[in-house]
Structure formats: structure tokens, C-alpha cells
Amino acid sequence: MLEEYDGRVRLVFKDRPLAMHTLARAAHEAARCAGAVGKYWAYHDRLFAAQPAFRRSDLLTYAAELGLDRDAFAKCVDERRFAADVERDIEQAQALGINSTPTFLINGRPVIGATSIEEFRSIIDRALQERR
């Protein structure tokens, strides 16, 4: 979709692990560990492909598959280096009343739940027209 709208759309990913998903928070923290070494999006894609296999050993395996230093990555995960960053995203989501995922804000307009590509296009096209 970003390619389709070439330069006219920006995507911001925010962590919103739900409390009922007991392995999710660790996965979100691990993704930020990957991001610290420039592999955020590759790891992000790997997590979505692998869900819900998010045990510690899984998280380290995915990092190794992407060529990341396993020991350094494990240290980052075990130290929970990015726990506060994930928590900040959760707090922002809660402040907005976002309690289900995925939730999108398209130029501030909420789109909640799985949404068709056609509907996304329609909302984006409308947002682009409003910006003209």
C-alpha cells in the first residue's frame, strides 16, 4: 500500500500488546531490540509470520535468522531494554481508548479491526483529497 501511494503515505507502527496475550509484550520488546540494530521491519514481518510462537527461544532464533548477534540480542531481551518504550505506546493507546487491535488512525480518523484493502484505499483517497 505504501508503494501504491508512493511518497504520499507514511506508516507509523505503535506497540499495543494486549494483556490477554501473555507472550506479546516480550515480542514487542524484542522487535525494538532488532530495531536498535536496524532490523526493525524485518523482525516485525518475521513475528507476524510466526505468531504466536514467541517464547524466548523463538525470539532469539528469529534474530539469528536475520543475522543478528544472538548473544547481544539475548542480552537486550533479557534486560528488557525497551520495556519502557513499549509501555509508553500502551499508555498512549489507552489514553486514546484503543483497546483492540489492530486499530489505525488515518490522519486521525479511527479505523478499528481488520479492514479490506478497498476500504483503506477509500479512506486514504479521502484523506488525500482533504489535504488538497
Next chain:
Amino acid sequence: MPPLRALAQIELSWTPGMVKGPAGAPVTIIEFSDYQ
């Protein structure tokens, strides 16, 4: 669709590495998601 609280009242921040696309893009999609 339940109403979300006003964005204007919430200060949103994001991590540069978790953004795709140009900063000057006219449309910004903020995705709150859960890997699990």
C-alpha cells in the same frame, strides 16, 4: 465503531525506526497492533 478520545488531547510520539514513508507525506497512518 466506539468513539476514540480526541487526538488533540493526547501527545503521540513514535520511534523513527518504526516509521515507513516520508515525514512530509500528506497522509499518516498510525497502526496500533499486537504481534500475538
